[in-house]
Amino acid sequence: MLRKKQKLDDQNEPSPAPAAGEFTLSRFANTPKPKLTHASHLTSKIVTVAEGQPQEVDKSDAQEVANGSTEPYWQQVYRIELKLSADLRNVSLPDEVAACYDPIAYADEIHRAYMDRFLDGPKHVLFIGMNPGPWGMCQTGVPFGYVPAVRDWMGLRGTVQKPEGELSVRPVEGLSCTREEQSGKRWWGLFEELCGNPESFFRSCFVYNLCPLAFFHKSGRNVTPSELKSKAKGEIQTIAEKYLAAALQVLQPKIIISVGRYTEDRVKALVKQNKLDATVIRTLCIPHPSPRSLNNTNWNEKAKRWLEDNDALQQARLANDLKEVPVGCVFVYGPNEGDGVIIARGCNLVNETKNATRHVEFICIDQALEYARAHGFEPPESIFTSISVVVTVEPCIMCAAALLNLGVREIVYGCRNDRFGGSTVLDVARLLKSNIPIRGGVRGDEAMELLKEFYKGENPSAPMPKARTSKKASG
Numbered sequence: 001m002l003r004k005k006q007k008l009d010d011q012n013e014p015s016p017a018p019a020a021g022e023f024t025l026s027r028f029a030n031t032p033k034p035k036l037t038h039a040s041h042l043t044s045k046i047v048t049v050a051e052g053q054p055q056e057v058d059k060s061d062a063q064e065v066a067n068g069s070t071e072p073y074w075q076q077v078y079r080i081e082l083k084l085s086a087d088l089r090n091v092s093l094p095d096e097v098a099a100c101y102d103p104i105a106y107a108d109e110i111h112r113a114y115m116d117r118f119l120d121g122p123k124h125v126l127f128i129g130m131n132p133g134p135w136g137m138c139q140t141g142v143p144f145g146y147v148p149a150v151r152d153w154m155g156l157r158g159t160v161q162k163p164e165g166e167l168s169v170r171p172v173e174g175l176s177c178t179r180e181e182q183s184g185k186r187w188w189g190l191f192e193e194l195c196g197n198p199e200s201f202f203r204s205c206f207v208y209n210l211c212p213l214a215f216f217h218k219s220g221r222n223v224t225p226s227e228l229k230s231k232a233k234g235e236i237q238t239i240a241e242k243y244l245a246a247a248l249q250v251l252q253p254k255i256i257i258s259v260g261r262y263t264e265d266r267v268k269a270l271v272k273q274n275k276l277d278a279t280v281i282r283t284l285c286i287p288h289p290s291p292r293s294l295n296n297t298n299w300n301e302k303a304k305r306w307l308e309d310n311d312a313l314q315q316a317r318l319a320n321d322l323k324e325v326p327v328g329c330v331f332v333y334g335p336n337e338g339d340g341v342i343i344a345r346g347c348n349l350v351n352e353t354k355n356a357t358r359h360v361e362f363i364c365i366d367q368a369l370e371y372a373r374a375h376g377f378e379p380p381e382s383i384f385t386s387i388s389v390v391v392t393v394e395p396c397i398m399c400a401a402a403l404l405n406l407g408v409r410e411i412v413y414g415c416r417n418d419r420f421g422g423s424t425v426l427d428v429a430r431l432l433k434s435n436i437p438i439r440g441g442v443r444g445d446e447a448m449e450l451l452k453e454f455y456k457g458e459n460p461s462a463p464m465p466k467a468r469t470s471k472k473a474s475g
C-alpha cells in the first residue's frame with residue numbers, strides 16, 4: 001500500500017532526487033512557518049481572473065472566519081471539531097457499541113489548552129490520526145494523549161470530567177490515569193526523541209484527529225471507526241470526510257501525513273472528490289504506532305526511517321515560505337462549451353519545490369490527470385480535449401508546447417510573457433502545426449498589476465524583471 005502510494009506521488013510530483021545527506025531529522029520539525037500573505041492574496045486574484053467561467057468554489061464558513069475575524073486561530077478549528085462531534089453523535093450506532101466517549105466535551109479543558117498552545121497558525125505538516133484511544137486521548141483530550149507526554153512533556157493541565165455512560169472497564173481518570181497508551185507512548189516518544197521540546201515539533205507540525213469519538217463494546221473492547229458495522233461506518237466516514245475538508249481549509253497544510261490506512265483512505269477520498277486545495281503538495285501515510293497492527297514491534301525504527309526517507313523529499317519541496325511568481329491558472333472542464341467546472345487550480349511551485357519545471361500549468365496538468373483517473377477517463381489524457389486553460393500570464397514556450405501536445409481545447413491568458421512567451425516570443429502553435437486557439441489580453445492589465453506589485457521586492461529568490469512598461473500586456 002505504502003509503495004503504491006509512493007509511486008502515485010512520484011508520478012504527480014516529478015522532481016529531482018535531493019542529494020544524499022542534505023537533510024537532518026531535526027530539520028523536519030524546523031521547516032519555516034507558512035505565511036498567509038502571499039498565498040491567500042494570490043488565490044483571491046486567481047479567482048478574480050477566472051471570473052465569468054463557471055466554477056465550483058467551496059467557500060466554507062471556516063474560511064470566511066479566517067479572512068475577517070479576530071477570533072484566535074485555533075478556535076476556528078475547534079468550532080469545526082465541535083460541529084463534527086455533534087454530527088457524529090447523531091449517528092445511530094450498532095447494538096454492539098455500549099458506550100461512546102467524546103473527550104472533546106468532557107476533557108475540553110486540556111483539549112482546548114492543547115489547541116491554544118500549539119495551534120497558533122497554519123502548519124506545514126499535518127499528521128492526521130484516526131480516533132481517541134482508551135488510555136490516551138480518552139483520558140486527556142489530546143491526540144495520542146499518553147498521560148506523561150501530555151502532562152510532563154507538553155506541560156498541559158486541566159480538569160477532566162466523566163464521559164456520559166462511562167463503562168467501569170474503561171474508566172476515565174484524566175491526568176491521574178496510570179495505564180499506558182502504547183500508541184501514544186510510541187508516538188510522542190518518537191517526537192520527543194527527534195525534536196527535544198514540544199515547541200520544535202509544533203512550530204511547523206500539528207496532530208489532528210479525524211474522528212473525536214471513541215466507541216466501546218460492552219466488554220470494554222475498543223471498536224475503531226474502521227471496525228464498526230456497515231451503516232454507521234459509512235455515515236461516520238461521510239461526516240468525517242466533510243469536516244476534514246473544512247478543517248483543512250483552515251489548517252492549510254502543505255503536507256498531509258495520515259497515520260494509518262483508515263485515515264489515508266479518507267484523505268484519498270477528498271483527493272478523488274477534488275476537495276484538497278492546490279496548496280497541498282503531498283499526501284503521505286506513516287504506519288500507525290498501534291501494537292495491534294501486525295509486525296509492529298519495531299515501530300520506532302520503522303517510523304524514523306520513514307521520516308528520514310520522506311524528509312529528504314520534503315526538504316526539496318518545503319524550502320521557504322511561499323514566494324512564487326504570481327502566475328495563477330485554472331483548468332475548466334466542460335464537454336460542452338459554456339458549461340464547465342474548475343478541476344485544477346494552482347500557482348507556480350518553482351521556488352517551493354526547487355524545481356524549475358513546476359510551472360503552474362504542469363501543476364494543473366497533474367491535477368487534471370488525477371481527476372481523469374478518478375472519474376474513469378480512458379485514457380486519462382482524453383480529458384484534455386474538453387479543457388480550457390485560463391492563466392494569468394502567457395504560458396512559456398515549455399508550457400505552451402505541453403498544452404498544445406495534450407490537445408487542450410483553448411488557452412486564454414492575461415498579460416504577455418515578454419521573455420519566454422510560447423505565443424508572442426516563439427509561435428509554438430505554428431511550429432507544432434496546431435490550430436488550438438490561444439487568446440491573450442484577457443484582463444491583462446490586472447494580471448500585469450499583480451506581477452508588478454509582486455516584483456516590488458517581495459520575492460528575493462525570483463529573477464528581477466526588466467521594468468519595460470512599453471511592452472505592457474497587449475493581446
Ligand SMILES: [Zn+2]
Nearest residue numbers: 359395396399
Ligand atoms: Zn511555463
